[in-house]
Amino acid sequence: MKFDYYDDIVQITPLWKGERFADGRPKVPDDILRRMRKITLEEAWGPLWGKGYRYQFEGDFKVINEDKVLVGRAVTAVMVPYRPDLHETLLNYGYEQEGRRGFFNQWVIDSLVEDDVVVVDLFDKIYQGTFVGGNLSTAIAARTKRGGSVIWGGVRDVEQIMGIDSIKTYYRGNDPTGIGDVTLVGFNGPCRIGKAICLPGDVVLGTHSGVLFIPPHLAEECVVGAEKSHIRDVWGFIRLAEKRYTTAQIDAPWTVSMWEDFIDWFAKDPQAEEYRHLTWDEELREAKERQDKESRGEIRL
Structure with a gap:
């Protein structure tokens, strides 16, 4: 041994x-x-x-x-x-x-x-x-x-x-x-x-x-996932306080317009500055695919 x-x-x-x-x-x-x-x-x-x-x-x-x-x-x-x-x-x-x-x-x-x-x-x-x-x-x-x-x-x-x-x-x-x-x-x-x-x-x-x-092979993925979850929560809390969205909208898969709203906020708000190494292309792509399926009646709203 x-x-x-x-x-x-x-x-x-x-x-x-x-x-x-x-x-x-x-x-x-x-x-x-x-x-x-x-x-x-x-x-x-x-x-x-x-x-x-x-x-x-x-x-x-x-x-x-x-x-x-x-x-x-x-x-x-x-x-x-x-x-x-x-x-x-x-x-x-x-x-x-x-x-x-x-x-x-x-x-x-x-x-x-x-x-x-x-x-x-x-x-x-x-x-x-x-x-x-x-x-x-x-x-x-x-x-x-x-x-x-x-x-x-x-x-x-x-x-x-x-x-x-x-x-x-x-x-x-x-x-x-x-x-x-x-x-x-x-x-x-x-x-x-x-x-x-x-x-x-x-x-x-x-x-x-x-x-x-x-x-160790999952450490970076965990960090990125956690950072994305955190900054999305920050934005969600702000929008809920502003009564712009309901809790059901925040908790459900986001629509394309919500993602565009979030990405615009993410690029400008000081609270997001330390997280700007993150990218959202995949999330926006998935939202667009979901929107297309909904328009074709493949997914129920």
Whole structure:
């Protein structure tokens, strides 16, 4: 068993065609992460659900620094209960074959780079299941800058972690004990977090709602879809307040005249300025096709 192994990571992320880190993790572009920080979890969730990714969300956490939005690339870890033979074999392998130092959780944190998020399946262990405390959370902040942790298990030193305002931490419970009686069996492999699955390089989006794990090959599509949904809502709220359209019109497929109204507003209004990288040709084309079908009686109004 090899930890954080390039060939294994590439094997389980074949749909990613872009740049990768030295360990093989997909490297979703920084611009996508920047834009991801401005959207809601529900906006990003929709495209995943529509494509059959039904187990990407988990919301049953306690949270430190809950007002922050957490966005970053996943570094995953899976731990199991202590069994002496397995524990000694894997610990010694890490020391002797891979040159690692410290305990298993330190191996993971020592690998982090900017904009990483630690995602850990600690089988919901709290007592002696504290993956991070004040020191390791400080190391996470130093290495990731804006990252954090998603831990299906425990933390310690909660007050100290609360004082590190550059990172956000999701966890199941806290305990004063240190980590113990656990063994790392997966490092940058598939990771189960409650009802969700996370792979190395997934984009982690954490908000008040919970945590969403976005496959890297769908990250840009999720961002674009979310941005389009958001700016359409802005326009819709304005037009509803002006009583120009009814809620039924806003919620139904838009007519060609509504799309033309929206596109004209989109090109001029300051609220749309940061979204002008988006295009609407496909949406307008579909509206025109629908209008033509309605005129031929192929679609009932």
